[in-house]
Amino acid sequence: MILRLVVTDGSQTPAVAESVEVSADGAISGWRSVSEGGVGWFAGVLPAAELAGLRDLIGSAGSAPPAAPPPPDSGQEMLELAATGPIAIAGLGSPLAVAARNLLTRLTDFPRAAVAVSHPSPTVARLSHRGTDPIRIDLTTVEWRETAWRGYYESAGDWSGVAAGPPEVTAGPGWTFDIPIVPTDAAVHLTADFTILSGSTRVPVRAKHTPALAAP
Amino acid sequence: MTDASEAILPERKPPDPVTVRPPETETAGPVLLPGAGNAAIARLLQGSPSPAAIAELSQLGGNAQLARLAGPGGGSGAPPAPPVGGGGVADVRVGAHGEAVRDAQVKLSRVQASADPLTEDGRFGPLTEAAVRTFQTSVGIVPATGVLDPVTKARLDAAFAALPPPVRALLTMGSTGADVGFAQQKLNALGASPRLTVNAVFDGSMLVGVIAYEIGVLKRFPSGTIDAPMWADLDAKVKGGFVAPEGASGRNVEQDTPSGTANSLGTQVAGSSLHPVTGAGGLTQGPAVKELQQKLNTAGAAPPLVVDGVFGPKTTAALQTFQTDKVPVTGTADKATWDALDAVAPGSTVGAVERQWTEVVGGATYGMTGGNASRYSWEIQAKRMLVTVKVNFVGLAPPGAWFTHVQTAWNQYMGVEPASGKSMPVDFRMIRGAGGDAETVQVVAGTGRANAGQWYVADPNAASTIPHEFGHLIGLQDEYQLHPGDYLRATGHEPPVGDATGPGVPAATIATNLQNAMVARNSVNARAASTGAGVHEGAFAQQVVEAYAKLPTTNVPAVAASPGPPPVPFQPAVALTGDLLFDLNAALPDDKDRYATIQVFSYSSASLMGDPGREFDPHDHGAQPRHIAEFMAILGRALGGTWEAKRR
Numbered sequence: 085m086i087l088r089l090v091v092t093d094g095s096q097t098p099a100v101a102e103s104v105e106v107s108a109d110g111a112i113s114g115w116r117s118v119s120e121g122g123v124g125w126f127a128g129v130l131p132a133a134e135l136a137g138l139r140d141l142i143g144s145a146g147s148a149p150p151a152a153p154p155p156p157d158s159g160q161e162m163l164e165l166a167a168t169g170p171i172a173i174a175g176l177g178s179p180l181a182v183a184a185r186n187l188l189t190r191l192t193d194f195p196r197a198a199v200a201v202s203h204p205s206p207t208v209a210r211l212s213h214r215g216t217d218p219i220r221i222d223l224t225t226v227e228w229r230e231t232a233w234r235g236y237y238e239s240a241g242d243w244s245g246v247a248a249g250p251p252e253v254t255a256g257p258g259w260t261f262d263i264p265i266v267p268t269d270a271a272v273h274l275t276a277d278f279t280i281l282s283g284s285t286r287v288p289v290r291a292k293h294t295p296a297l298a299a300p
Numbered sequence: 301m302t303d304a305s306e307a308i309l310p311e312r313k314p315p316d317p318v319t320v321r322p323p324e325t326e327t328a329g330p331v332l333l334p335g336a337g338n339a340a341i342a343r344l345l346q347g348s349p350s351p352a353a354i355a356e357l358s359q360l361g362g363n364a365q366l367a368r369l370a371g372p373g374g375g376s377g378a379p380p381a382p383p384v385g386g387g388g389v390a391d392v393r394v395g396a397h398g399e400a401v402r403d404a405q406v407k408l409s410r411v412q413a414s415a416d417p418l419t420e421d422g423r424f425g426p427l428t429e430a431a432v433r434t435f436q437t438s439v440g441i442v443p444a445t446g447v448l449d450p451v452t453k454a455r456l457d458a459a460f461a462a463l464p465p466p467v468r469a470l471l472t473m474g475s476t477g478a479d480v481g482f483a484q485q486k487l488n489a490l491g492a493s494p495r496l497t498v499n500a501v502f503d504g505s506m507l508v509g510v511i512a513y514e515i516g517v518l519k520r521f522p523s524g525t526i527d528a529p530m531w532a533d534l535d536a537k538v539k540g541g542f543v544a545p546e547g548a549s550g551r552n553v554e555q556d557t558p559s560g561t562a563n564s565l566g567t568q569v570a571g572s573s574l575h576p577v578t579g580a581g582g583l584t585q586g587p588a589v590k591e592l593q594q595k596l597n598t599a600g601a602a603p604p605l606v607v608d609g610v611f612g613p614k615t616t617a618a619l620q621t622f623q624t625d626k627v628p629v630t631g632t633a634d635k636a637t638w639d640a641l642d643a644v645a646p647g648s649t650v651g652a653v654e655r656q657w658t659e660v661v662g663g664a665t666y667g668m669t670g671g672n673a674s675r676y677s678w679e680i681q682a683k684r685m686l687v688t689v690k691v692n693f694v695g696l697a698p699p700g701a702w703f704t705h706v707q708t709a710w711n712q713y714m715g716v717e718p719a720s721g722k723s724m725p726v727d728f729r730m731i732r733g734a735g736g737d738a739e740t741v742q743v744v745a746g747t748g749r750a751n752a753g754q755w756y757v758a759d760p761n762a763a764s765t766i767p768h769e770f771g772h773l774i775g776l777q778d779e780y781q782l783h784p785g786d787y788l789r790a791t792g793h794e795p796p797v798g799d800a801t802g803p804g805v806p807a808a809t810i811a812t813n814l815q816n817a818m819v820a821r822n823s824v825n826a827r828a829a830s831t832g833a834g835v836h837e838g839a840f841a842q843q844v845v846e847a848y849a850k851l852p853t854t855n856v857p858a859v860a861a862s863p864g865p866p867p868v869p870f871q872p873a874v875a876l877t878g879d880l881l882f883d884l885n886a887a888l889p890d891d892k893d894r895y896a897t898i899q900v901f902s903y904s905s906a907s908l909m910g911d912p913g914r915e916f917d918p919h920d921h922g923a924q925p926r927h928i929a930e931f932m933a934i935l936g937r938a939l940g941g942t943w944e945a946k947r948r
């Protein structure tokens with residue numbers, strides 16, 4: 085392990101509980117609970133150039149961050165480096181802190197056993213499997229929210245509801261689950277809250293679909 | 301209208317027989333009087349109080365505490381100023397706003413004319429109109445217009461005045477229950493020192509406060525009881541402190557007990573200045589320079605400087621002249637210079653603030669310090685005060701609606717100076733800009749929970765999120781998951797009594813279970829031991845906090861990160877402190893179970909700076925007058941008089 089970042093925030097529902105870890109050989113792996121790119125397990129290998137860039141950042145990082153309290157309302161971000169040990173980085177804007185956070189997003193390019201939500205047609209929010217491995221999920225209560233936008237994030241409607249599915253599904257490649265939503269001609273953002281089963285552990289998660297809107 | 305006092309007052313244990321406990325040597329908590337006082341009370345309560353015993357107690361009370369208790373009532377007991385625009389006879393109808401509307405909302409809820417408790421926002425909307433109509437129908441006013449005309453207002457005032465006062469229990473040593481908590485609140489509001497923990501237990505420390513009050517204020521022979529006359533006195537002097545049904549739904553709402561003067565700002569970093577460094581190496585233009593120029597003029601700059609907000613050679617020279625013989629002559633206004641200048645020129649009509657501050661929320665410390673300090677400026681114009689926050693948005697562009705959200709939430713008040721009758725709206729605005737007087741906010745893609753320095757471009761709750769974070773940009777602290785003292789300071793309310801009786805499990809047992817859960821780093825167990833065992837926010841939970849503080853402390857070793865799911869980061873070794881909030885925060889992983897556990901042992905307001913999503917309080921919703929107190933003080937320094945924030 086050359087870098088590990090764990091971001092947690094129990095004040096949100098579902099709780100934020102995200103992790104990413106990079107090994108010396110470039111292997112990247114982790115878990116996402118609240119995520120645009122799907123929720124579940126992710127694993128892959130960073131390209132050599134990307135790994136080298138990360139190593140440079142780690143090498144040039146100072147041993148300790150400035151001792152400033154994190155900003156109000158922030159969650160916890162614990163960064164572990166082989167050289168420094170764990171450092172709380174919430175609120176820090178150093179290049180390494182930013183790069184570490186970006187790795188959480190980068191991680192979702194390497195799905196292993198995950199579920200994402202998409203918007204394939206105006207009346208459908210679709211959960212679909214990502215990756216190669218199966219994942220067990222509980223769809224008894226799928227709380228969804230649809231937010232419509234016009235222009236540059238001008239609110240054009242907000243709907244929510246609950247869809248019901250089976251209490252335990254093993255989702256593998258090709259698996260989908262459609263949730264009927266309200267059609268609108270505005271740009272749509274979606275969230276879907278459900279539960280991932282891991283052994284006897286139940287992890288509430290939120291899959292998000294929030295495509296960027298063009299700035300004016 | 302039901303008299304819900306029986307239903308809402310929790311079941312009370314019969315008071316224990318009066319006993320005098322020996323001093324508890326093993327606890328640090330302020331439980332009993334010093335030895336001399338105990339002996340005096342013991343003699344008193346044994347039935348034959350001697351003049352010597354009374355003298356002893358009087359002596360004990362002959363201190364600042366009694367002086368405060370006996371002195372003229374504090375501001376909290378004073379009747380509120382008449383609502384602005386509320387003294388006339390004009391009709392109040394949909395679209396109206398101000399203190400008169402808020403006053404009507406309070407009364408409509410209490411006479412249960414509204415369907416549910418009305419949010420006391422001073423805005424006359426459809427819910428208020430419906431409540432007026434219901435009230436008119438109920439008292440036979442025809443037609444029911446939904447307009448608060450003079451006749452309706454008089455009937456409403458009469459109905460409100462006719463509401464029965466709360467039924468109070470006789471309280472003695474050993475009493476428990478909600479009324480004990482309300483009495484503790486009121487004794488605190490009237491200056492009890494040391495403050496009483498609002499734990500709904502009539503213990504030795506409360507006995508001291510009660511006896512001191514009897515002697516010092518009621519001027520009566522101390523009985524150690526809160527009887528009907530003492531209740532009448534407490535209720536007359538301090539508002540709130542009871543539970544009342546509101547709205548036709550009869551929802552029980554605890555009525556806030558005002559106490560002291562709220563200070564909703566974060567705790568200023570020791571040794572920091574509220575002024576930005578102005579001049580070379582700091583700000584060389586803008587409101588800070590204008591403030592400097594005005595104050596140098598007040599301090600006697602000759603010839604007077606043109607107040608143009610540009611730090612040029614003349615300003616430099618005037619500043620150096622002022623600095624001579626007072627502070628190092630640098631030509632730059634640093635903290636020492638500003639302190640000296642404020643001493644001779646406290647007021648100005650324009651100025652800038654750079655506020656370094658911290659807060660403790662949920663047992664963790666947050667803050668806006670150094671480069672991330674709160675920065676804002678203000679200007680007293682001919683017809684309004686304008687507060688401006690310049691934000692350097694980096695990352696994505698901020699949506700235009702955010703700027704409107706700030707104004708909608710914050711532009712609700714005006715400053716009023718009752719003596720002169722002057723009034724002035726206080727407007728807030730957020731503008732884009734960069735430089736040393738701007739705050740930096742990262743605008744990031746997608747959705748998530750904003751913090752003071754990072755906002756989400758697609759936040760579907762931006763209408764409430766952005767005004768909350770804006771509050772931090774003007775130096776306001778959070779009002780959720782606070783220790784009782786911080787809650788009191790930030791809100792100006794006593795900590796609520798909430799659940800006074802608890803689940804029937806001894807507080808000490810719950811405290812031990814919590815410590816075991818912390819040692820095991822197990823937040824699930826902590827939640828099971830607290831909310832899972834039936835602990836709710838309020839007085840009983842504070843009994844647990846006190847019981848926890850008495851446990852021997854211990855160390856919790858470090859734990860390596862675990863991949864989960866859900867993942868848990870490395871947790872450093874923790875030396876438990878006995879402060880439950882600090883320890884829960886330090887020992888447990890940051891997850892929902894920890895959050896829910898901390899929630900019940902702390903206090904949260906339902907204001908804009910609090911946690912409206914989890915707390916219900918229609919009386920303390922949205923932006924509150926306390927949140928703009930700093931600007932009232934600025935108005936006073938600039939224009940004279942004592943300014944108050946009123947809804948407009």
Ligand SMILES: [Zn+2]
Nearest residue numbers: 156157768778
């Ligand atoms: Zn906040």
